[in-house]
Amino acid sequence: MRTHSASWRAAAVVASVLLVGSIAACGNSDTGSDGGTKDDGKITMGFSQVGAESGWRTANTISIKESATAAGVELKFDDAQQKQENQIKAIRNYIQQKVDVIAFSPVVESGWDTVLKEAKDAKIPVILTDRSVDSADKTLYKTFLGSDFVKEGRLAGEWLVEQKKTASGPVNIVELQGSTGAAPANDRKKGFAEAIAANPNLKVIASQTGDFTRAGGKQVMEQFLKANPKIDVLFAHNDDMGLGALEAITAAGKVPGKDITIITVDAVKDGMQALADGKFNFIAECSPLLGPQLMDLAKKVHAGETVPARIETEETTFTSAQAKEALPNRKY
Numbered sequence: 645m646r647t648h649s650a651s652w653r654a655a656a657v658v659a660s661v662l663l664v665g666s667i668a669a670c671g672n673s674d675t676g677s678d679g680g681t682k683d684d685g686k687i688t689m690g691f692s693q694v695g696a697e698s699g700w701r702t703a704n705t706i707s708i709k710e711s712a713t714a715a716g717v718e719l720k721f722d723d724a725q726q727k728q729e730n731q732i733k734a735i736r737n738y739i740q741q742k743v744d745v746i747a748f749s750p751v752v753e754s755g756w757d758t759v760l761k762e763a764k765d766a767k768i769p770v771i772l773t774d775r776s777v778d779s780a781d782k783t784l785y786k787t788f789l790g791s792d793f794v795k796e797g798r799l800a801g802e803w804l805v806e807q808k809k810t811a812s813g814p815v816n817i818v819e820l821q822g823s824t825g826a827a828p829a830n831d832r833k834k835g836f837a838e839a840i841a842a843n844p845n846l847k848v849i850a851s852q853t854g855d856f857t858r859a860g861g862k863q864v865m866e867q868f869l870k871a872n873p874k875i876d877v878l879f880a881h882n883d884d885m886g887l888g889a890l891e892a893i894t895a896a897g898k899v900p901g902k903d904i905t906i907i908t909v910d911a912v913k914d915g916m917q918a919l920a921d922g923k924f925n926f927i928a929e930c931s932p933l934l935g936p937q938l939m940d941l942a943k944k945v946h947a948g949e950t951v952p953a954r955i956e957t958e959e960t961t962f963t964s965a966q967a968k969e970a971l972p973n974r975k976y
């Protein structure tokens with residue numbers, strides 16, 4: 645299969661010279677009777693995805709699948725339905741199938757050492773995408789490609805501090821956390837808390853997981869509204885939970901974006917539309933378009949090249965006016 649871009653083809657020429665030994669070691673090369681190699685140079689990647697919990701995840705999955713095709717990478721894809729045990733099973737399958745590279749977006753941060761060690765022993769490089777793990781042994785994976793979630797939480801909090809700088813009394817905040825134990829949930833909570841500590845009037849009065857889904861966001865927001873007569877601000881760890889919460893807020897007779905200031909993370913299309921419509925007030929962007937960089941990294945680690953241990957995604961923030969301007973050109 646030869647669907648590589650020109651730049652990849654050029655890189656492949658160099659890489660193939662360096663790589664004859666390591667490709668043979670992977671067991672996917674075969675020497676033909678003419679002494680040439682039958683290996684078509686195609687990389688096989690086993691990818692274990694978190695699930696299909698949000699608009700972000702859908703865009704991320706599309707990005708990975710499209711980029712694999714464009715890069716000529718053979719992709720084996722598994723949806724773990726937000727369960728760590730399913731991811732561990734998928735990774736073990738990929739090890740058994742002797743794929744060239746394993747990539748995955750870990751559902752939660754902890755509990756990966758054993759399976760990562762198995763991949764390392766099998767000499768299959770692992771790339772973390774989107775979310776990281778808390779393993780102390782950094783040699784268990786080659787690199788982590790993804791966002792700085794603490795920064796996203798901080799940007800959300802800093803915007804709120806600025807908005808409420810003249811507030812004379814308490815500002816009651818409720819927080820919809822992402823999936824329990826997930827890096828973006830832990831980190832966004834941390835960054836937000838750090839930023840709002842600048843103003844003692846800003847208080848998180850309730851904080852609970854909505855599992856990164858619309859249904860979760862709606863259900864938990866209903867509980868928040870029942871239990872707390874005065875809610876001034878909602879910080880949702882992603883757009884989908886914020887979108888679910890909109891229904892609960894409207895049903896409670898309140899006007900989202902006015903009675904309750906709403907801040908979210910992601911900036912997927914539906915979130916950006918809500919922001920442009922004035923129902924959300926601020927979004928810290930988190931880009932799901934990780935596919936092209938991931939395929940590039942896979943080729944590099946397969947070629948035995950050293951890659952940076954951490955590659956951060958570039959991101960921005962949006963106010964309502966900025967969302968209106970950006971929406972027509974949004975890809976997801």
Ligand code: GYE
Nearest residue numbers: 697698700774828856882
């Ligand atoms: O923000 C959320 C998704 O890990 C960055 O997971 C990702 C998060 C994203 O479900 O919408």
